Each structure stands twice: as structure tokens, then as C-alpha cells.
Amino acid sequence: SVGVSAPASSLALDETVPRNATLQAAVLSLLVAFVVSLFIVWRTRKAFARVQEVALRVAQGDFSVRLPELRRATPREFVDLASVLEQTIRRLEVGEAQNRTLLEQLQEVNARQAPLAAVWSQIYDSVELLDPEGRIQYVNPAHEALLDVVAEEVQGPPTFRIYLLLH
Numbered sequence: 001s002v003g004v005s006a007p008a009s010s011l012a013l014d015e016t017v018p019r020n021a022t023l024q025a026a027v028l029s030l031l032v033a034f035v036v037s038l039f040i041v042w043r044t045r046k047a048f049a050r051v052q053e054v055a056l057r058v059a060q061g062d063f064s065v066r067l068p069e070l071r072r073a074t075p076r077e078f079v080d081l082a083s084v085l086e087q088t089i090r091r092l093e094v095g096e097a098q099n100r101t102l103l104e105q106l107q108e109v110n111a112r113q114a115p116l117a118a119v120w121s122q123i124y125d126s127v128e129l130l131d132p133e134g135r136i137q138y139v140n141p142a143h144e145a146l147l148d149v150v151a152e153e154v155q156g157p158p159t160f161r162i163y164l165l166l167h
Contacts, residue, residue: 047078055085063093128154 050068057065067082117138120127126143128136139151147154 047074051082
């Protein structure tokens with residue numbers, strides 16, 4: 001057996017050194033954890049702000065925006081959100097292009113039909129144009145005057161009408 005003797009004052013001093021070292025290590029660990037968590041929050045907010053900015057521009061109709069490249073350290077949720085946003089932007093671009101094309105076609109058809117509509121409106125006889133289902137699509141002013149109706153009132157679903165016209 002081995003025995004060691006030391007004065008009591010040196011033993012008390014030796015106990016406080018490890019306690020202080022442990023306390024310093026704990027405080028340093030908490031400080032490092034706090035700084036790391038602040039960094040993570042900052043990076044997350046920055047990534048969210050980029051995605052939010054793109055979403056706002058898309059909401060304003062700017063489909064030319066592109067999401068900035070997200071870094072490897074970007075949280076997976078934001079990467080997924082950015083991917084969904086990119087897909088949505090592409091679909092909106094396609095839809096907008098299709099709408100532009102359809103609008104141009106409609107304007108062309110309206111331009112070609114304008115002279116015909118002018119002719120129908122100048123005819124003195126009552127004219128009622130129906131679609132294949134029997135819905136009234138157009139009535140000319142003579143028809144409105146003859147039946148004392150407004151075009152918007154008679155246009156629409158098919159109805160059963162009997163006209164008694166006396167000459």
C-alpha cells in the first residue's frame with residue numbers, strides 16, 4: 001500500500017482547479033453553441049429571404065426570375081421549396097405563353113368578324129344567331145327593337161319562344 005500525505009490547504013486548492021476548468025469549458029461550449037446557432041439562423045433567414053424575393057416577383061408577374069444557387073449547407077426544406085417554386089414558375093411561363101397565343105388568335109378572329117358584325121347590326125330585319133345547342137349568341141338592333149328586349153337579356157341558354165310577327 002502507498003500513502004501520500006499533503007497539507008489540507010493544497011488539497012482544497014487542487015479541487016477548485018478542476019472545477020474552474022470544467023466551468024470554463026462549459027461556458028466556452030455554450031458560447032460556441034450560441035454562435036453556431038446564430039450562424040444557422042442567419043443562413044436560414046438568408047436562404048428564406050432569397051426564396052421569398054423570387055416568390056414575390058413571380059406573384060407580380062415577373063416569370064424571368066431565377067432562384068440563386070443554394071449552397072450545400074442550405075437546409076433541405078429550403079432546397080425542396082426552391083425546387084417547387086422553380087417548377088411553378090416554369091408552369092406559369094408555359095401558361096402565360098399559351099394565354100398570349102390564344103389572345104392573339106382571338107384578336108385575329110374578332111378583327112375578321114368585325115365587318116360581318118357591322119353588317120348584321122345594319123340589317124333592318126330581325127336577326128337572331130344561335131349556337132349548335134340553341135343558345136342565342138347574337139341579336140341585332142332590329143331584333144331588340146321588334147321584341148322590345150335588350151341583347152344581354154335574351155342571350156344565353158335556349159328558351160322556347162313563339163314569335164307572332166305581323167306584316
